[in-house]
Amino acid sequence: MLQYIIRRVLLTLPIMLGVSLVCFALVHLAPGDPLVSVLPPDASAALQEQLRQLYGFDRSYPEQFLSWIGRAIQGDLGTSIASNRPVAAEVMRAVSNTFMLACVATVIGFLLGSLFGFVAGYFRNSWIDRVATALSVVGVSVPHYWLGMVLVIIFSSLLMWLPATGAGPGGSSDWVWNWEHVKHLILPALTMSVIPMGIIARTLRALVAEILAQEFVVGLRAKGMRDFHIFLHVVKNAAPTALAVMGLQLGYLLGGSILIETVFSWPGTGFLLNAAIFQRDLPLLQGTILVLALFFVILNLLVDIIQSALDPRIQRG
Amino acid sequence: MSDGKVLLQVQGLQKHFPVRQNSFIPGGKRVLVRAVDGVDLRLYEGETLGVVGESGCGKSTTARLLMHLIEPDEGSVVFDGKTVGRDLSLREYRRQVQMVFQDSYSSLNPRLTVLDSIAFGPQVHGVSAGQAKARAEDFMQRVGLDPSRFGERYPHELSGGQRQRVNIARALSLQPRVIILDEAVSALDKSVEAQVINLLMDLKDSLGLTYLFISHDLHVVRYISDRVLVMYLGEVVETGPAETLFKAPAHPYTAALLSSMPSMDPDHRTEEAPLSGDPPNPINPPSGCRFHTRCKYQASMCQQSAPSLVPIQQQAEHQAACFLHHPRSRHPQAIKP
């Protein structure tokens, strides 16, 4: 087991390196001068040169990459060109906001999705199954940013029950779990939960149906095992995969939250990414993408390890 | 037969498969499956050589090595005096030696019609599409399938026996001289099996073919083979003319195999199970003679060194690898010539 973990971790290292390489390349393939947002149009050549040296843009690409990586490992992701604050601090703050949102969304999605998926798989081909399946197809097909807009229309504009944007009166910097704050979380989290709900429902439906159809379950029934025990047995067998999917979805939401955060003006990583792109803030952009991608990779790694710990038959890599 | 021409010959054929095992952890051993460990084989023109042994003894791997579907670690294949890969191109060799596999269904491309499957081989070697189709139809006739009824069908529309006939036709379409049959009839129902075996024997006579017939079914091997080769854990333990071997097996393993055959004669029922224990692991074969752990004649020398193939009763054609038969052997139960 330990050997498997070590091997898996070692295999991830080249991927992380590759990811940072792609990250760096992505950002630098952008046409245009990275300093354009900071410099006034009539800046002197000397000033331009000075700023360029300050940010290191005058060095060769490999040098820039290596020095960026070197500092990143120590926790320094550079300074944002637009805001002049350290990138690492900004990203971490945004990450904590998105993480909160994504976690709540994943839990909601997981609970609802499991319910639908389980029910659909258990009562295969009945009307319950059809309804549950329909809901999960909807979950996977709906453009979530549009759904967000619709929810805002209904609950904010028409009913005026919930706020449309933002993260609470004091922003997210002083978050408290009271209604004043939580009411800002509800709509975005609900919107976000639809995707994992759909996927988990679909996965579980197939899985549950497959487990129930296995011949030894029929054998268990024939032995007189009561339904409740069979239910527990199904849960035990479906749990590893379900948890794995949930973990992966969490990672996916962390990285892909930008659309919903834009709709709700939620101050998370997606929002930050948006700003970085339009302000062409290279250090911020690089840092944000790197952190998000690495989060995803590490999450995948954790999911793999936990899954193989729970079910030794699954050993990927 | 055995003073005829040697058509196919290998010496010292060897293939070890590495088992993937923690290659990242320093100090991890490289573990090998010794699938084929030093096999010598001669196939004479016009004969049927039966190859028998339990699962895992390396028969299928040997077949694939002979076909060059896998690269041997050691030993080269010599066909008609020419070394494959050196004097004879792989492509040319493949025209001469063909194979029929065990699973009739997975041997056929589910997307191609029967005729297309059979015509593929000739077309690869330059035959025009029209001629290839005509040849395919001809061979279908020979294996007993009416091309007008079966030609345009897909594999899933045929029964197991019919599919195997298609596989045989496909092997024949290249007009080879040797056909290797790897458990070709093992998956068929008994009645169908009998039909296919008779078909194979007819084809051999009418087309002048040479067969290498691999099987674990000893009755069939006895019926169809001129000579037999017995394999155990990647090595050849006995070889000889079929009748001699079946009537008077020299190697203890062969004897045990034969006595474990269910008897066809109610007056001579098979009573005890002559072989004890499970076949050992080809990853860690026993030292010395590989069979010694299950042999009722085992002596201390059997554990220390491996016996080589020696002629039995001064017959050059019948050989066994056992210390019981070695001249001047010091085995306590050695058989004096």
Added chain:
Amino acid sequence: MASQGEERSDGYWRGVIRRFLADRVAVAAALVVFALVLLALVGQWITPADPFQASMLKRLKPIGTEGFPLGTDELGRDMLSRLMVGAKLSLFMGITPVLVAFLIGSALGILAGYSGGFINGAIMRTIDVFYAFPSVLLAIALSGALGAGIVNALLSLTIVFIPPIARVAESVTTQVRHRDYVEAARASGAEALTIVRVHVLGNVLGPIFVYATSLISVSMILASGLSFLGLGVKPPQPEWGLMLNTLRTAIYTQPWIAALPGVMIFITSISFNLLSDGLRSAMEVKQ
């Protein structure tokens, strides 16, 4: 499967079509998709009003206004016409990346799957690096880097979809590669390219294609999402995602009009998903 070879059963494709047609949901989805594609092709010629004609007087008229059955947008243009014309760009942005990614991804995956060994390792490890990004993030990062515009958006989406398709292609090809009939083909002395053409492609492209169709709805949503963020199609081109963006300010005044473009995206996406599911079920049945 116990046919004794006496009655002819269906060829493979006929069986697929038959099963597909028996699935009512799939057929309905196929019809909707067909209608949408038709709309995309001829929509611009059958609009009731000019989708580009703006009028500040007629801004944000509600649904049901005379002459404007679905109301007008924030610049006074007829919603119905704009929605119809938007179909072309939205579907184009959704389908094209998947199509191109299907070609490139399949080629890479089949090459990796058939070759095995070092080539497989090189190709798949590189693909793994891209696969390690969540797709939304990658799409946006790429788009952000390349800049707004249709071509850039198409490029970035294509790159996003190549890894998953290549992985499926490699997996399926590796399975087929080890089947006996491929070994038999090798044993007849055929060359690799011939074997791939005759034996591998026919058995591999089907599953890859079905997987690719399941990506179309994702692509549509992502493409519209990019336009929604201002990274894809630029105004005044009519595209559903972009329309959602520009109508956001109208949420409080004309909420239902603001939601309309999303309805179209939703309908298209769900139809493609159901169609893809139907195709997969039809093709999956073992004989």
